[in-house]
Amino acid sequence: MKLLAISDPHGDYSHIADLLKRANDIDGIDEIDRIIIVGDLTNFGPDGDAEKLFDILPDTDNIASMAIPGNCDPLSIQDVIAKRSILLHDNVVVVDDIAFMGIGGSNPTPFNTAFELSEDEIKKILDKLLKHPDVVNAKFKVLVSHAPPKDTLDRIPGATVGSTAIRGAIGKVDLIICGHIHEDQGEMIEDGTVIVNVGQVAVGKGAIITLGGTQDGGIGIELL
Numbered sequence: 001m002k003l004l005a006i007s008d009p010h011g012d013y014s015h016i017a018d019l020l021k022r023a024n025d026i027d028g029i030d031e032i033d034r035i036i037i038v039g040d041l042t043n044f045g046p047d048g049d050a051e052k053l054f055d056i057l058p059d060t061d062n063i064a065s066m067a068i069p070g071n072c073d074p075l076s077i078q079d080v081i082a083k084r085s086i087l088l089h090d091n092v093v094v095v096d097d098i099a100f101m102g103i104g105g106s107n108p109t110p111f112n113t114a115f116e117l118s119e120d121e122i123k124k125i126l127d128k129l130l131k132h133p134d135v136v137n138a139k140f141k142v143l144v145s146h147a148p149p150k151d152t153l154d155r156i157p158g159a160t161v162g163s164t165a166i167r168g169a170i171g172k173v174d175l176i177i178c179g180h181i182h183e184d185q186g187e188m189i190e191d192g193t194v195i196v197n198v199g200q201v202a203v204g205k206g207a208i209i210t211l212g213g214t215q216d217g218g219i220g221i222e223l224l
Contacts, residue, residue: 001096002031003209005198007038007146010072011049012202016056019206019224032208033062034095038179038198039070039104039146039212041077044114050077052100054084068091068104070146070180071099078104088144090125092132098211099138106147106180107163111134122165124145130172139175140211140219148178153197155184169193175219179211187221194219 004023006016024031034055042049051074057065069077070145071176081087088102103125105115106108117125135141147163148154149170154162161181169176178197181219187207199205210220 001033001098001211003034003036003211004032004206005036005038005177005196005209006201006206007198008040008070008182008200009053009202010040010043010200012131013053013056014205015052015196015201019201020058022224023206023208035065036100036144036177036209037065038068038144038177040067040072041069041081041180042073044072045077047073047074047080049078050080051167053083057085062135066102066142066144068102068144068146069115070104071106071115073104073107074114079095079199089127092129092134094134094138096137098142099132099135099140100142100144101135101178102144103129103166104146107161107165108160109161119163119165122163123168124180126165126169127183130169140175141170142177143173144167144177145178146178148197149176149195152190152195153178153184153186153190154180154181159185175209175211177207185213185223187223194221196221199223 089104149167150162
C-alpha cells in the first residue's frame with residue numbers, strides 16, 4: 001500500500017496538488033492508495049477552509065483519505081472530516097490487514113490552542129486503540145498522531161515537546177505518522193517502530209510511505 005501523508009496546512013493548500021502529482025509519478029507505475037492528513041487542516045477554522053482542502057483531494061473510492069484534527073483545528077472540524085473523509089481520531093480502520101488508528105489534537109502547549117488533551121487523556125485513547133481486536137490481529141499497526149512521541153522528531157530550539165503518552169506506542173506499533181512540529185521533518189526507528197514526522201505541507205513538505213511493498217516486505221519512506 002502506498003500512502004501520501006501530509007500535515008499542517010493551516011489553511012494553505014497551495015502545494016497539495018503538486019504533492020499529489022509527485023506522489024503518483026514517484027515510481028512511474030503505482031499510484032497512491034490512500035491520503036493521510038495528520039492534523040491542523042485549518043488555522044483555528046473556519047470549517048469552510050477544511051471543505052476547501054477536501055475539494056482539492058481526489059474524490060474516488062480507490063484513493064480514499066483518512067484524517068485527524070490537529071491542535072489548531074476547532075472541534076467542529078471533526079464533523080467536516082467525518083462528512084468528507086474517514087475520521088481516524090479515536091478510531092480504528094482496517095485496510096488490507098493494515099490497522100490505522102488515530103489520535104488528534106496535541107498534548108498541552110503554552111498557547112492554549114483549540115484541541116489539546118492531557119497526557120492522561122491521550123494515554124486512555126491509545127490504550128483503548130491498542131487493545132482493539134482489529135489492531136491486535138493486524139499485519140501492520142499504524143498510529144496516526146498529530147503530536148510526535150516525546151524525544152523523537154519533536155525538537156524545537158532548546159527543547160523536545162512531543163507527547164509522553166504517544167511515546168508509549170513505540171515498540172507496540174509498526175509505524176507512527178506524525179506532524180505538529182514543523183521544524184523536525186524526518187524519519188527514525190526506535191525499538192522496532194518507524195517514526196515519521198511528515199513536515200509542514202504549507203511549505204511543500206510531505207512523505208510517501210509504502211507498507212508491504214518494499215523489497216523486504218517492510219516499510220519504505222520517501223520524504224518530500
